Amino acid sequence: MNFQHTEDRRMLADTLNRFVSEQYGFVKRDELACSESGFSRELWVRFAELGVVGALFDDADGGFGGDGFDIAVVFESLGRGLVVEPFLGALAVGHALAHAGNDAHKPLIASLIEGRAVAAFAHDEPGSHYELARVSTCADRGPNGWVLAGVKTVVQQGAEADFYLVSARTSGTAEAEEGISLFVVPREMPGLEVRGYRNIDGGRAAEVHLNEVCVPDAALLGERDKGFATLETSIGAGVLALCAEALGAMEVAKEHTLEYLRTRKQFGVAIGSFQALQHRMADLLLEIEQARSSVINAAAAFGGSRVERERALSAAKYTIGRVGAQVAEESIQLHGGIGMTWELPLAHYAKRLVMIDHQLGDEDHHLERYITLSRS
Template sequence: MNFEHTEDRRMLADTLNRFISEQYPFEVRNAVAGSAEGLSPAVWQQLAEIGALGALFPESEGGFGGAGFDVSVVFESLGRGLVVEPFLGALVVGRALAAAGTPAQKQALAGLIDGSTVAALAHDEPGSHYELSRVATRATRTATGWQLDGAKAVVLQAEAAQLLLVSARVAGDIEAEDGISLFLVPADAAGVQRRGYGRIDGGRAAELTLQGVQVGSDALLGAEGQGLATLELAIGWGVLALCAEAVGAMDVAKQYTLEYLQTRKQFGVPIGSFQALQHRMADLLLEVEQARSAVINAAAAMDSDRVTRERALSAAKVSIGRIGALVAEEAVQMHGGIGMTWELPLAHYAKRLVMIDHQLGDEDHHLQRYIALGRQA
């Protein structure tokens, strides 16, 4: 199988990398990441205009890409620049809309693709631990639609979002796989409270409280009580995106470390000439290529059957969790004390690599999931 990117994907990667290096250097990125908004609307619009959002969706949904490799190309470039704009929410919510939306609901995809709508997934809850089926938020039928009550935790870029994809239970106990529904909720709907805060790796998230939130019957996405499959598919695209983002961040951390070893001198010679550091760096380079291979495998499996797809995604997330932590630790250690300073970009790449492991399921969670899925193969 040929895993080389098409010319269109290479051109997209070149365009994105050039834009990020010229318009989103580390100083700009850090200012955006630490701002009260946690994103730059101007940068978001520019990235949409050059096709970064359209590449995430197939032509049938208004995009011009949509394959696993298209998503990985975009997010690898985003990882290289530590971009904090809300791409992950657009991808996950958009994929759920594409999979289960009605023609009327799918009209929202146009806003996601042109950047005029910011979307966020509101699924994780206080006390949950990555389990997709653990949903305590309740949805109750009303005369005009549904009422939502509950709480959601660590909703990325929720303060900037206009559209929320909310998981809520219409039947069953808190762990049941059946009985979960998905709802499209305006972020400014009455009863939605957002408490925002800055994330340690840049950008913002929020805790959501849903108190008597009223939505119409047209807010239900997909069949009533059968939202878990759609949620799993959409989050699977998010897992692929995070893994590709991590590879992009690893490449930059690796390059920073190589340059440091070649310029930092001790006893009158570059420390990169020391055999012990050469061995550590060689091991690191091999591990990064292993991570890249895992992402390639996951991207290639996105159109496969459910078990094959989900096993490849979990395998990639396990590799990314282990290798990401290794790259962060080794790169910082080989830089010495300077590797921990706020002013050095490397420290921010290390933080992001560590935090990616905790998004959408950490290494331990996905290892257990990979094993469980193997029993279904």
């Protein structure tokens, strides 16, 4: 199999990497991450104008990509710059709209591709422990549509979202795959309470409280009770994106560490000449290449059968979680005390790598899921 990127993907990666390096330096990124909104609407539009968001969707949905490798190329570049704009929400929500939506949902996808809107994926709940089918938020039939009640946690960019994709249970038990439905909920709906907060790795998330939120029948995405397949596909795209983002962050952490070993001197020589540190760095480089292989495998399997796709995604997320923690720890230790300082970009890359492991399932969850899928 040929794993070389197409000319279009190479051009996209070059354009995005250049834009991030020139317009999204660490000082700028830190300023945005610490801002009240956690990102820049202006930069979100500029990313969209470059075609970065459009590369995440196929032609039928108004984009020009949508393949697993398109997602990987974009998010690896975003990971290199620790970009905090709401790409993950746009990807997850947009893929759900494309998977289960109809012509009425095309304008919503277009608004994401053009950078005119911000979408948030509201699925995780207190105590869900990454289990996709564990949904307690309920949706009951009302006189004019549906009434949603429940709480969603760690909703990325939730306080700034223009609309949400909310999972809710319309039938069945709290952990059954059957009985989950998806709803598109505008931000301004009465009864919707959003409590935003900062993440330790930059950017913002929110708790979303649905206090008897009434939505019309048109808010239902796809068929009633049949939302699990869409949910799994959407989160699968998010898992691939996070793995690629982590790979980009690992590459930068590696580059910074190598540069430090070449320039930091002790006893009159660069510390990179010490054999013990060389061995540690060599082990780290091998682990990063292993992580890269897992991302390539997941991207290649993204368009395959369900079991093949989900196994590859869980294998990649497990590998990324394990290697990401190792890269964060080793990079900081090889830098010494300076590696922990807020002013050094490396500390922020290390935080992001650790946090990625906890988004959409940590390494323990995905190892167990991989074993379960391998038995099926």
